[in-house]
Amino acid sequence: MKRVKRSKNQDERIVNDPFTNLANDMIIEILMKLPPRSIARLHFASKESSSIILDKKFIQWYMTRSLTQPRYLISLHRGGYMQMQLFQSLSQDHPYNHNMVSYEMEPDVLYEFTPPVRGLICGRDFTKMIVGNPSTGQFVSLPRVKTRRQDILSVFGYDPVNDVYKVLCMTVVLKRSHMSRNGNAVSWEDIVSEEHQVITLGAKEKWRMIECEYRHRHNSGCKGIYKDGFMYYLATYQKKRSLMSFDLSSEEFNVTKLPEDQMLQQYGELVNHAGKVTIAYQAYNRNVDLWVLEDANKEVWSKNFVVPPLSIDFFGRFRDLVFMGILGTGEMIFASR
Incomplete structure (x- = not known):
């Protein structure tokens, strides 16, 4: 058998590797401070x-530290003949520092x-899906x-x-079986996720493929959210809008009345x-109504509302602000209509 010679560059790389000369505790302390x-x-x-x-303990330590230093995730989209989607992840404390990632x-x-x-996001374009870390x-x-x-509705969770x-x-999907014998279309409320x-x-x-004992249809255009081991999304169940939950551990569904x-x-x-799991909508009087789920088992909800501030444009005219979402810090996002 021919003997393979070890390259000098490989030997030099091992000798010059700082991780071989430091204690593990010190290496971990250094890594914990890196972006x-x-x-x-x-x-x-x-x-x-x-x-x-890649050690699970280090991942947990780094995750705990990262959760105390939340980041903004900005998505930009440019349409036209060539579609483009750009993500920027930057620190909330120092939004213009050199650690910004595009x-x-x-x-x-x-x-x-x-x-x-x-820290991870999941994207879908019809049947094509990706998962990634916008910070890296x-x-x-x-x-x-x-x-x-x-x-299709897709929800991402841990x-x-x-x-x-x-x-x-x-x-x-709508198909021929959704037509009754007399030719009348079946109500959209009667169609369920298949x-x-x-x-x-x-x-x-x-x-x-998994089974669901609750015959429901997810609401098109609505996004699901994740919280504490459960996925939540809005759906039509027994012809009424309801809140569906999915236990990621047992992979069982449940339904909560609105x-x-x-x-x-x-x-x-x-x-x-x-x-807390909340359903938010902006009423005709500009206020944002917040229905907060206090107890899922007892189906207890509480209602609050937020009055958005008035916005004045460059010409001194008042502009209505439209509710766009809520940050992890609890701050609400509004954009000019």
């Missing part, structure tokens, strides 16, 4: 640094992203959703019991307000 993008680069620097960074998506694919979960600019593709359906990330997808499937992120990831409020039944979107 996410630097951590991502050091993962490929050496075996020593990679083993520390990432440009594929020019021919327009992803619709779920709200961030523990690293994204990976998931297997395509197994469906030919037209209306299973704390098994320490894994999962994506839930539901699909529905497929429920889950994928667990990992080395051998693939979509799995208050008997006409506006709530027609409008509103899910948000995480002050750590």
Whole structure:
């Protein structure tokens, strides 16, 4: 057998590697102070640094530290013949520091992203899906959703019991069987989601079909949210708008009734307000009504409202502000109409 000679450059790299000359505690302390993008680069620097960074304890420590230093995630979209989607992730404390990360998506694919979960986001364009970290600019593709359906809802979340990330997808399609014998169309409220499937992120990831005992249809155009091991999304159940929940550990569904409020039944979107599942909508009087879920088991809701400030443009005219969402810090986002 021919003996393979070790290159001098490889020997020099090992000798000059600072991680081999420092104690693990000191290395961890140094790594904990680095921004996410630097951590991502050091993962490929050496075996020593990679083993520390990929260790579950270090990941948990770094995640805990990162949650105390939230970041803004800005999405820009330019339409036209060539679509473009640009993400920028920057510190809330120092929004213009050198740690700002920009990432440009594929020019021919327009992803619709779920709200961030523990620093990761999930994007979908019909059956094509990606998951990534906007703070580092690293994204990976998931297997395509197994469906030919037209209306798809996807929700991204984290299973704390098994320490894994999962994506839930539901699909529905209008077809000939939705026409009655006398030729009249079946009510849209009678149509339910036909497929429920889950994928667990990992080395051998693939979509799995699961059963749901509640015949419901997810509301098109509404986004789901994640909170404490559960996914939440709005759906039509027994011809009424309801709140669906999905336990990421047991992979079981549950349904919660909404208050008997006409506006709530027609409008509103899910948000995480002050750590609670909330349905928010902007009423005709400009106020933002917040229906907060206080107890899911007892179906107890409370109602608050927020009066947005008046905005004056460059010409001294008053402009209405439109509610756009809520940050993790509890701050509300408004944009000029």
